[in-house]
Structures are given as structure tokens and as C-alpha cells.
Amino acid sequence: xxxxxxxxxxxxxxxxxxxxxxxxxxxxxxxxxxxxxxxxxxxxxxxxxxxxxxxxxxxxxxxxxxxxxxxxxxxxxxxxxxxxxxxxxxxxxxxxxxxxxxxxxxxxxxxxxxxxxxxxxxxxxxxxxxxxxxxxxxxxxxxxxxxxxxxx
Amino acid sequence: xxxxxxxxxxxxxxxxxxxxxxxxxxxxxxxxxxxxxxxxxxxxxxxxxxxxxxxxxxxxxxxxxxxxxxxxxxxxxxxxxxxxxxxxxxxxxxxxxxxxxxxxxxxxxxxxxxxxxxxxxxxxxxxxxxxxxxxxxxxxxxxxxxxxxxxx
Numbered sequence: 210x211x212x213x214x215x216x217x218x219x220x221x222x223x224x225x226x227x228x229x230x231x232x233x234x235x236x237x238x239x240x241x242x243x244x245x246x247x248x249x250x251x252x253x254x255x256x257x258x259x260x261x262x263x264x265x266x267x268x269x270x271x272x273x274x275x276x277x278x279x280x281x282x283x284x285x286x287x288x289x290x291x292x293x294x295x296x297x298x299x300x301x302x303x304x305x306x307x308x309x310x311x312x313x314x315x316x317x318x319x320x321x322x323x324x325x326x327x328x329x330x331x332x333x334x335x336x337x338x339x340x341x342x343x344x345x346x347x348x349x350x351x352x353x354x355x356x357x358x359x360x361x
Numbered sequence: 362x363x364x365x366x367x368x369x370x371x372x373x374x375x376x377x378x379x380x381x382x383x384x385x386x387x388x389x390x391x392x393x394x395x396x397x398x399x400x401x402x403x404x405x406x407x408x409x410x411x412x413x414x415x416x417x418x419x420x421x422x423x424x425x426x427x428x429x430x431x432x433x434x435x436x437x438x439x440x441x442x443x444x445x446x447x448x449x450x451x452x453x454x455x456x457x458x459x460x461x462x463x464x465x466x467x468x469x470x471x472x473x474x475x476x477x478x479x480x481x482x483x484x485x486x487x488x489x490x491x492x493x494x495x496x497x498x499x500x501x502x503x504x505x506x507x508x509x510x511x512x513x
């Protein structure tokens with residue numbers, strides 16, 4: 210029996226580490242990593258506050274970083290791991306990247322791309338959802354709970 | 362009678378100038394400007410080739426530049442002018458920016474956001490289409506005609 214270290218959970222944990230980093234910097238805690246041939250080639254947390262840019266989502270930054278690392282305009286052998294279901298913008302970016310897989314944790318019932326439909330991603334992209342969903346959601350719920358506590 | 366210099370055509374011409382710049386650098390010629398209170402605060406052409414980044418669309422670069430200029434995370438008083446109908450990713454970015462208006466030139470019957478639906482943009486965003494559509498489309502058609510000629 211061979212035990213693989215490179216499970217979806219393994220890489221999602223790395224995305225969660227990014228989300229925690231984001232939280233420590235006052236960002237909505239969403240993290241992402243891009244994996245190619247079992248190696249993490251890019252990682253990022255949400256940076257909308259730091260960069261004053263509503264488009265600076267973890268996925269966008271990680272994808273741009275992955276393009277840069279690979280030196281290619283497409284990422285057909287890459288998997289994007291992200292703790293929260295991508296929004297329409299990020300799924301649209303995934304379409305252009307022609308990602309092999311998108312693996313996400315918690316669903317986003319307000320802004321997730323799946324509200325519009327899976328056709329936003331590239332037809333070749335496999336979608337796997339719910340990986341470490343509980344941990345991913347808890348991180349976000351805690352974040353907003355703390356914000357509400359501060360504001361009361 | 363007051364003649365306004367600040368027509369949609371005026372700003373679309375500026376977006377077209379960006380598109381031409383892109384063409385000269387071997388990019389698919391799409392250009393964008395962001396306007397706030399009749400002033401252009403950001404401008405960009407498509408840079409997917411230059412940056413090896415399939416997400417480096419004119420709109421994404423112009424929006425990030427506009428956030429940077431304004432120092433704010435939203436652009437509710439801004440209009441995005443773009444020569445080609447935004448794709449799903451760029452319309453999704455427009456949603457996050459909460460743009461006042463999106464004005465575009467040519468329709469994109471393959472990748473335009475309107476194939477999915479106007480709900481991708483923010484509900485407050487006004488959409489105006491077809492401004493200098495012919496010029497915008499000609500630029501793109503010429504670009505692909507030249508590429509096909511080179512490849513034959």
C-alpha cells in the first residue's frame with residue numbers, strides 16, 4: 210500500500226495557512242495555492258485591504274504568480290486550491306488559465322461562481338468541492354464574528 | 362447650447378488609443394480607460410502576451426490602476442470605457458469595483474459577459490454598449506487578419 214502525501218487535504222492545508230496569514234493582516238481569510246506536478250508553484254492570501262483593490266483576491270494573485278513562475282499564458286497542468294468557492298471574477302480567471310482542476314473548501318452561497326453555473330470555468334476543468342470545508346468556513350465565520358464584536 | 366467635450370465617444374477614443382498601443386506591441390487590441398468626474402484616472406491596453414498572463418486584460422489592469430489612484434477599494438463614481446465587451450472575469454471585477462457605468466464598444470459574441478447575463482455586474486452599474494463599436498471591431502478584425510496572413 211502506498212500512502213500519498215499529496216492529497217487534496219495536504220494542499221488545502223497550505224491554502225488554509227495562507228488564509229490565516231491574511232487574517233493576521235486584517236484581510237477576509239481566504240487563501241490559495243497553485244500546484245503543478247505535486248509542487249506548489251504559487252501561493253497567496255486575499256489582499257483587498259492591503260492593496261486597496263477589490264480585485265486582489267487570493268486566486269487572482271496566485272494565478273498571476275503561477276503564470277509568472279511557469280512563463281506560460283495557460284496553466285493546463287495546474288490545480289488551483291482555494292479555501293472558499295471562487296467568485297465569478299476568479300472563476301473567469303480560471304477559465305482563461307485553462308486550469309486542470311479547481312479544488313475548493315467552503316461554498317460561498319452569496320458570491321460563488323456556482324450560483325451562475327460551472328460553465329464559467331473552462332470545460333476541461335474538473336471541479337472538486339468541500340475539501341476541508343468546515344475549517345475554511347470556520348476561519349471566515351470567526352473573522353466576521355470578531356469584526357462584529359469590535360463594532361458593537 | 363453647450364457642447365460637451367466629455368462625450369462617451371471622447372473617452373472611447375482614448376480607450377481606442379490604448380487598443381492601438383496594444384496592437385503595436387503584438388497584443389489583441391483591446392483598450393480601456395477609467396473616468397472619474399470627467400477625468401481619466403487610469404488607462405491600459407491588453408497585456409496578456411507581454412506579461413505571459415491570461416488574466417492581464419485591459420480592464421483588470423485599468424481597474425487596479427484606478428483603485429491605486431483613488432486609494433479606495435470601490436469605484437462607485439467611476440465609468441469604465443472599454444473597446445470590447447468585457448469577459449466574465451472583467452465583468453466580475455467590475456462587480457467588486459461597484460462601477461457607476463460600464464461603456465463598451467464592440468460586442469464579444471464568444472466571451473462577452475452578456476452571454477451569461479448582465480447580473481454579473483453590480484446591480485447599480487449602468488451598461489451602455491455599442492459606442493464606436495465599428496472602430497473597435499475593425500481593430501480586432503484587422504489584427505487577426507494580419508495574424509492569419511503571417512501564418513499562411
